[in-house]
Structures are given as C-alpha cells and as structure tokens.
Amino acid sequence: MLEINNLHAEIAGNAILKGLSLTVNAGEVHAIMGPNGAGKSTLGYVLGGRPGYEVTEGSVSFDGADLLELEPHERAAAGLFLGFQYPVEIPGISNVQFLRESLNAQRKGRGEAPLSGAEFLKLARAQADALGMDHDMLKRPVNVGFSGGEKKRNEMVQMGILSPRLAILDETDSGLDIDALRTVGDGINRILRAPDKAVILITHYQRLLEYVRPDFVHVLADGRITRTGGPELALELEAQGYGALAA
Amino acid sequence: MSITLPTRRDEAWRWADLDTLSAARTTPRAEIGDAADHFLDLDGPRLVFVDGAFDAARSDPRRVRVQAIAAETAHPLGMHAAGTGWSLDLDASEAETCIQIAHLGSGGESHVPATLTLGRDAVASVVESYAGSGWANRLTRIRLAEGARLMRSVRLVQSAGFVSLREEAEIGQAASLVSIFLGAGGMGSRIDGELVVTGDGGFAEMGGALLTRGEQRQECAVAVRHAALDGSSMQLWRAVAADRSAASLAARVEVARGAQKTDGEQSLRGLLLDRTATVNLKPELEIFADDVKCAHGATVGELDRAAMFYLQSRGLPEGVAKALLTRAFVADAIDRIGEEPVRAAFLADAEAWLAEALA
Numbered sequence: 161m162l163e164i165n166n167l168h169a170e171i172a173g174n175a176i177l178k179g180l181s182l183t184v185n186a187g188e189v190h191a192i193m194g195p196n197g198a199g200k201s202t203l204g205y206v207l208g209g210r211p212g213y214e215v216t217e218g219s220v221s222f223d224g225a226d227l228l229e230l231e232p233h234e235r236a237a238a239g240l241f242l243g244f245q246y247p248v249e250i251p252g253i254s255n256v257q258f259l260r261e262s263l264n265a266q267r268k269g270r271g272e273a274p275l276s277g278a279e280f281l282k283l284a285r286a287q288a289d290a291l292g293m294d295h296d297m298l299k300r301p302v303n304v305g306f307s308g309g310e311k312k313r314n315e316m317v318q319m320g321i322l323s324p325r326l327a328i329l330d331e332t333d334s335g336l337d338i339d340a341l342r343t344v345g346d347g348i349n350r351i352l353r354a355p356d357k358a359v360i361l362i363t364h365y366q367r368l369l370e371y372v373r374p375d376f377v378h379v380l381a382d383g384r385i386t387r388t389g390g391p392e393l394a395l396e397l398e399a400q401g402y403g404a405l406a407a
Numbered sequence: 408m409s410i411t412l413p414t415r416r417d418e419a420w421r422w423a424d425l426d427t428l429s430a431a432r433t434t435p436r437a438e439i440g441d442a443a444d445h446f447l448d449l450d451g452p453r454l455v456f457v458d459g460a461f462d463a464a465r466s467d468p469r470r471v472r473v474q475a476i477a478a479e480t481a482h483p484l485g486m487h488a489a490g491t492g493w494s495l496d497l498d499a500s501e502a503e504t505c506i507q508i509a510h511l512g513s514g515g516e517s518h519v520p521a522t523l524t525l526g527r528d529a530v531a532s533v534v535e536s537y538a539g540s541g542w543a544n545r546l547t548r549i550r551l552a553e554g555a556r557l558m559r560s561v562r563l564v565q566s567a568g569f570v571s572l573r574e575e576a577e578i579g580q581a582a583s584l585v586s587i588f589l590g591a592g593g594m595g596s597r598i599d600g601e602l603v604v605t606g607d608g609g610f611a612e613m614g615g616a617l618l619t620r621g622e623q624r625q626e627c628a629v630a631v632r633h634a635a636l637d638g639s640s641m642q643l644w645r646a647v648a649a650d651r652s653a654a655s656l657a658a659r660v661e662v663a664r665g666a667q668k669t670d671g672e673q674s675l676r677g678l679l680l681d682r683t684a685t686v687n688l689k690p691e692l693e694i695f696a697d698d699v700k701c702a703h704g705a706t707v708g709e710l711d712r713a714a715m716f717y718l719q720s721r722g723l724p725e726g727v728a729k730a731l732l733t734r735a736f737v738a739d740a741i742d743r744i745g746e747e748p749v750r751a752a753f754l755a756d757a758e759a760w761l762a763e764a765l766a
Binding site for chain 1: 711712713714716717718719720721722723724725727728731732734735736738739
C-alpha cells in the first residue's frame with residue numbers, strides 16, 4: 161500500500177529525515193516510536209504534503225502512485241488521513257460545515273456523488289456517538305475551546321467520517337485520560353482494522369499499543385528507522401528507554 | 408454642481424480615493440438593473456432611488472416620508488447631500504422594521520439626505536443597498552431618544568463608481584444604534600461616521616467588512632464619542648484586500664471628561680490575500696475620564712498557514728480552503744447584524760465576492 165524508499169527531507173535547509181525506508185501493506189498496523197526530535201512528526205507532515213517540508217531524495221508510492229506529486233487535498237482523496245498532534249483551531253467554521261465540504265470534495269475527486277445535508281448529518285452523528293462526542297460539538301467551530309482530549313477525539317470523529325484507507329496518527333494518544341484512550345483505541349480498531357486498510361501510529365508511549373495491537377514496531381532515530389520488531393519491541397523500549405536501543 | 412472636494416493632504420482624507428470619486432461624477436449613464444433584485448423577501452416599506460431621485464412607481468414608502476431635507480453638517484461631502492431625501496419619525500414605543508431602500512445609480516453623481524428620529528422606546532430597522540455605478544453621496548442623521556433602538560445594515564455592491572456615506576448620530580439614554588456596513592462591490596468607498604452617546608447607558612456600534620480587489624480602494628473613518636455615563640460602544644471592522652487593492656480602517660473612540668464607566672471596544676483586523684495588497688489600520692483612543700474600559704486590537708496578516716494545511720489535509724482544494732477561512736474572517740463582522748435573513752443575504756454577497764476574488 162505505502163512504500164517509502166530512502167526518504168530524505170528538510171525544513172528550511174535542516175535535514176530531518178535521512179534515508180527513511182518503510183513498507184506498509186494493507187491490513188497492517190505499524191507503530192513508530194522514537195525520542196523527541198527524531199523526525200516522527202516530520203514524517204507525518206511529509207506524507208501529508210505540508211508546505212515547507214522539502215523532500216530532497218527518495219520516493220513514496222501510495223497504491224502504486226507517486227504520493228509526493230499529489231497536492232495535500234489529492235492525497236486525502238486518494239485515501240490518506242493525517243491525524244494531527246496539535247489539531248488546529250479554526251474560529252468561524254463549524255465542524256459540520258468543514259467536514260461535509262471536506263468529504264464532498266474528496267468524493268468529487270473520486271468521481272462520487274456528494275452527500276446531502278441529511279445524509280451527512282446522520283453519518284457525523286453516528287461517528288460522534290461511537291467516539292463519545294457530544295452532538296453539540298459537531299456544530300461548534302472546529303476545535304475552538306476544545307480541551308486537548310476533545311481535540312484528539314474530534315480527529316478520530318473526522319477520521320471515521322472520512323473513512324481513509326491509510327491513517328498516519330501523530331501522537332493521537334497524548335492528552336488523553338485512560339477512558340478516552342480506550343475510546344480512541346477502540347475507534348482506531350473499528351475504523352481501520354480491515355484487510356484493505358492500514359495505520360501508522362506515531363507515539364512516544366506503549367500505552368496506546370495495548371488497545372491497538374501493532375503488527376510492527378519501528379524505532380525512528382535521527383531521521384531513519386534503526387530497528388524493527390514486533391509488539392515486544394515496544395515493551396522493551398518502555399523498559400529500557402530509547403538511549404539503549406536507538407543506536 | 409460645484410463641489411470642493413477634500414484633498415489627501417488633509418490627514419483625515421489621506422487614504423481616500425478621491426480620483427475614483429471625481430471620475431465617477433462624470434461617468435456616462437448606463438442601464439440600471441431591476442430594483443427588485445436588491446430587495447429581500449421581507450414585509451416592510453420599500454423605497455427606490457434612481458440616481459438620487461425617488462422612484463414613486465417602484466416604491467411603497469408607507470410611513471417613511473420623502474421630502475426636502477437640509478444638510479446640516481460641516482462634513483465636506485455630507486454637506487452636499489441636501490434636497491429631496493427620506494425620513495422616518497417614530498413616536499414613543501412605535502416600531503417600523505424591515506425598511507428597505509435601494510439606491511440605483513446609472514452614472515453621474517447623486518446626493519440624498521436622510522433623517523431617522525426615534526422617540527422613546529421606539530424600534531426601527533433599515534436595510535440599504537447601493538447598486539449600479541456613478542457617485543452616490545449620502546448624509547444620514549440619526550437621533551435616538553431614551554430607550555430607542557435602531558439597526559442599520561448597509562451593503563455597497565455597486566459594480567463601479569464611488570459611494571460616500573456620512574452618518575451622524577445622537578444616542579440618548581439607554582438607546583442603542585447598530586450600523587453594519589458591507590463593501591463587496593467593485594466601487595471605491597468612504598464610510599464616514601460620527602456617533603455621539605449623549606445619554607447615560609447608551610450603546611453605539613458601527614462596523615462591518617470592506618472587501619477590495621483589483622485596483623480598488625475602500626475605507627471607513629469612524630468616531631464614537633462618549634459624552635455620558637455608563638455608555639458602551641463597539642467598532643468591529645474587517646478588511647480583506649486582494650491584488651493591488653487597498654482597504655483602510657480608521658476608528659476612534661473618544662471619552663469625554665466625566666463619561667465615567669464607559670466601556671468601548673474596538674477590533675480592527677485586516678487580511679491580505681496577496682502580498683501586493685494593502686490594509687491600513689488606524690485605531691485611536693482619546694480618553695479624558697479615569698474610570699473607563701477601552702479594549703482595542705488592530706492586526707493585519709495573511710491566512711494562517713497551519714489552518715490552511717489542516718483544511719487541505721482533509722480534502723479541501725487550496726481555493727476552497729482559502730474561501731472558507733476568509734469567509735469566517737468576514738463573518739465576524741457580518742454576524743453583528745441582528746436580523747437573520749439580512750445577515751444571510753449579506754453573507755451571500757460576501758461569498759459571491761470571495762468566489763470571484765479567489766477564482
């Protein structure tokens with residue numbers, strides 16, 4: 161599904177990713193762990209197409225297409241979802257309006273008919289219910305006045321509505337209490353645990369992985385993947401720290 | 408008519424597009440559209456002015472009177488708006504809402520005065536639309552008695568030419584005036600206001616959104632003067648400028664000696680859609696009382712890049728993401744309009760402007 165090959169990327173001339181390679185197949189869950197500053201968030205932004213993140217070498221193919229050639233909105237329409245570590249507050253635009261326009265823009269990109277207001281609302285409410293988010297929050301401006309945990313929950317509601325094929329979730333577990341962590345974990349499994357879908361979980365901690373069992377755990381250090389293993393690697397990291405394992 | 412225009416050497420007129428104003432005076436007459444296009448589907452008095460002349464056949468003024476009005480002002484443009492105009496006089500506790508006035512210009516210049524006098528606890532609302540071309544020059548004088556409430560919504564959607572509006576208001580005890588302006592056409596404009604809160608506990612608001620593109624220039628120059636106790640005021644203006652256009656916002660709050668407990672709020676924000684565009688902001692506070700609260704903010708910037716990427720990452724093309732964020736920026740000002748259908752119509756005008764500007 162996703163094939164990252166020798167990816168090098170920089171921000172304002174500073175090299176962050178230095179030859180990262182990773183293959184993600186449909187049906188798999190990958191966890192990427194690593195110390196601060198290793199390039200975890202940069203990987204998410206590069207895959208999402210954020211301006212200012214310049215790829216200097218390497219390639220990324222998504223379902224056989226050159227992902228790096230696509231505009232951010234085209235990547236979304238192709239089935240990529242980026243869960244933000246810090247979801248952005250957007251005053252003056254309601255969640256419902258934003259998500260309906262987003263979903264219909266994606267559907268248009270795929271040559272599908274737009275959803276009506278009523279159809280969309282039904283879908284949005286079902287996703288909000290599944291993630292324990294109050295319906296009133298759908299009407300509120302995007303993330304404005306939401307707590308850290310509410311923002312992360314809102315990311316998952318968005319993901320449920322947009323139903324991507326590949327999600328890259330950047331520290332979706334940070335800012336969540338134990339109950340919210342379980343709800344979000346269940347949401348990820350429900351939305352993305354399917355033979356034709358895949359997830360990349362970027363995280364610092366092992367705790368989300370108790371709810372979303374990864375097939376592979378990778379250690380990202382200094383811009384490249386230095387070690388790959390199964391779920392046991394996450395436990396090892398938790399016990400020993402990155403210092404011992406990253407090198 | 409012989410008119411001596413102000414010059415840009417005068418500080419109060421330094422951002423004014425007087426060249427466009429002058430040129431608009433002599434534009435040849437052209438076809439004007441249908442007045443009905445500029446009326447919302449609301450029951451209330453309707454007045455049509457074509458090139459400043461009252462069009463009785465297409466109007467239903469009800470209790471709004473059309474009569475000769477003197478232009479009693481020292482304002483250099485407003486002073487020329489004398490002659491036949493419209494006036495509304497309400498006695499105590501009377502109400503006249505959803506008054507709609509369409510000003511259609513076919514070219515050349517037009518000058519129309521207006522007076523709104525509301526008795527104690529009277530209520531009125533007025534929606535005005537400027538369409539067509541030429542120079543439309545207006546003077547509106549407002550007097551609100553104790554407890555009176557007036558909501559004014561004014562949209563400038565002329566395709567070309569210039570609109571100059573001068574608004575002078577006296578706001579009595581516990582009375583409220585809210586005037587919201589939207590400049591979303593192709594014309595140049597100057598919106599000039601002087602609101603004086605003369606009674607204790609009065610409320611004065613003047614604000615809106617100016618949207619400019621091409622070589623267009625629009626501006627507001629507004630002063631709210633607090634001359635009584637416990638008054639409050641709001642000046643919330645948003646400017647969006649694209650291409651090589653310029654939008655200018657000058658807003659002043661004056662608190663007279665003895666006008667204690669005044670609460671004045673001022674928010675001026677500009678959004679540049681292109682690096683070649685200009686937004687000028689001039690917030691001013693002049694306070695001669697010691698127990699007052701005057702919050703003010705003035706910022707100019709571009710669209711937030713983090714927000715742009717967030718919207719794009721969910722599937723919105725760049726142009727749509729820009730339009731959504733810009734609409735939200737403008738809606739801050741339009742949301743101040745109290746009447747839902749009017750607010751919706753003004754937002755639709757702003758959206759139509761955005762769709763063209765971002766195309």
